Amino acid sequence: MKKGRIGVIIPAAGRGTRMNHYFPKQFLPLKGHPIIYYTLSVFQAHEAVAEIIVAVEEDLQAYMEENVVKRGSFDKVKEIVAGGKSRQESVYHALVKGKGWDWVIVHDAVRPFLSQSLLGKTIETVQEHEAVAVGIPLHDTLKEVAGQTTIVKTLPRDHLWMIQTPQAFSFSLIKEAHEKARREEFEGTDDASLVERMGKEVYLVRGSPLNIKITMPEDLLLAQAIMEIGDW
Numbered sequence: 001m002k003k004g005r006i007g008v009i010i011p012a013a014g015r016g017t018r019m020n021h022y023f024p025k026q027f028l029p030l031k032g033h034p035i036i037y038y039t040l041s042v043f044q045a046h047e048a049v050a051e052i053i054v055a056v057e058e059d060l061q062a063y064m065e066e067n068v069v070k071r072g073s074f075d076k077v078k079e080i081v082a083g084g085k086s087r088q089e090s091v092y093h094a095l096v097k098g099k100g101w102d103w104v105i106v107h108d109a110v111r112p113f114l115s116q117s118l119l120g121k122t123i124e125t126v127q128e129h130e131a132v133a134v135g136i137p138l139h140d141t142l143k144e145v146a147g148q149t150t151i152v153k154t155l156p157r158d159h160l161w162m163i164q165t166p167q168a169f170s171f172s173l174i175k176e177a178h179e180k181a182r183r184e185e186f187e188g189t190d191d192a193s194l195v196e197r198m199g200k201e202v203y204l205v206r207g208s209p210l211n212i213k214i215t216m217p218e219d220l221l222l223a224q225a226i227m228e229i230g231d232w
Contacts, residue, residue: 004102006123007171008043008052008076011090012036012064012109013083024060025214026109027068031227034067035214038112040074046116048123049105051078053097055090058082088187088194092178103127104174106191107166110214112223113232114166122205126168129203133192135161136207164207167191173200208232 012026026036036054043049054077056064061080069077079097083090091106098104103126107114118134126132142155167190169177177194181187188194192202210232214223226232 004127005050005100006048006103006105007098007101008049008105008107009091009094009098010036010039010043010052010054010107010109011083011087011094012054012056013090014087014109024057027060027063028220030112030214030220030223033072035112035223036109037068037072039107039109039114040068040072040077042112042114042116042119043105043107044072044074044076046119046123048120049076051098051101052076053079053081053094054109055081055083055094086187088178088181088191091191092182095175095178098171101171103168104171105166105168106174108213111165111211112214113208113210113212113226115208115211115232118205118208118211119166122166122168125203125205126170129201130170130173131192131195131200131202132168132205133163133190133202134166134205134207134211135163136209137161161204163190163192164211164213165190169195 027034043052054064061082064080081093081097084093122132122134138157138160142157144152144155146152173195174191177198181194195202210226212219212222214220
């Protein structure tokens, strides 16, 4: 297996408007801690992770430092950078700060239920394939709709997966992909899409239904239930 220095990027500069809350969703409380606390805890605990860089809104950098990083004793967090206007730009701001990294893991700030085993599998796989996305097969029926009211057709789901994070890449590959996207003013839906458009293969690792992204108010209820289970 290849070795190398692994850095983690946590883009956390979104305002989370769909949560209908005045405060960014990554800082909302979940069982006594901000959601992002649990996310950082996963990477802090994994021995293969060398550094973490978090991207937040500029006016929340001090808040992040005092209320999350210091209180949680997250000594692997080496820098808190100002995020950009988009998630992609925030990742890039963090990416250029990564020094001496061979591998990069990008993970959503509001996916707090990443298991150590799935993280380990992602790390193991990226060292073999250079680009990895985590996802789960789609089980629901998909419909193409016109005008939000009329079904046009049913889409085959046999080859459709819901993509999660983490996503992991060789440092040189993802930096090249981001720089190419910036030059061409391309905005992707995730980091893997930037690599895909370069004609590079992104390997898929099966994720977990519990690796949820907390986006809507009802997601907080599900997150609380997962916390009660206590094993993900």
